[in-house]
Amino acid sequence: MDLDKSIVGLTGPEFTFEVEKRHIRQFAQAIGDSNPLYVDEEYAAGTPYGGMIAPPTFPIAIGAEGEGIDLKLDPKRMLHGEQEFIYTRPIRPGDRLICQMKVTDLYEKEGRSGRMQCLVLDTEIKDENRSPVVISRMNIIYRSKTTAQKVSN
């Protein structure tokens, strides 16, 4: 069964994410990113950032924390096609972020392997005063049932 336009606008439950120094350090280490902005307080204080920040792809770890939205998707048909981050300000250690996932768009397009649907899921990340911090936008390709079967066989 294909996805229906009615899912656009659905939201997941709001959740709070506390940003820990250690988490930022482990995230940067996994990437092998030794930029001192993420780990060295003194260095970071002397830059225009004025203090430590998280790497630009860190919001992906926040999205993984929430329950998400139960759209009854078939994981075999899903492909993470694109990822986008829209920044208002950097994430910093000690931030208490208020996060919520939303279905923002659903559209169809013709791919190399047939017709497919594209689902746009935003995780809106705000600070405690509800000022925007970053939007993590995931573009998911939802392949037709027959295409998904052809590819996995």
Add this chain to the structure above:
Amino acid sequence: MLKYSELQEGQVLESLKKPAVTKVQLVKYAGASGDFNPLHTDDEFAQSIGMPGVIAHGMLIMGFLGEYVMQVAGATAEPTNFRMRFGAMTRPGDDITCSAVVRKVYEEEGKHYVDLEVKAEKAPEKVVGSGQATLRFF
């Protein structure tokens, strides 16, 4: 370090070559990102769904590009937008090279911006991720 006044459209920036991806790195990235899909950490599982073995998280590749973009930006500019389209799969042992081309240099509301077209390749023309980063100068 980027200098707004010296940037030209079409300019190719110095690339960044990452050490080969390792299985331990994928385990670390799974833990740090919270993406525990066994496709990235369990060879047996990966083979059971027809893959030769584990593959890297697409977001790890975007992480490499993020490292590169932040290195290019240094203390002179910060990202306002960063997006990537996932390409070919990356496997342990692959060396990823990140590169960028200046796409657009412009001013908006008194601030200076540059759009970079970024790319991660495991070999020449074997693109594992491509996208764009917008940097705003401080």
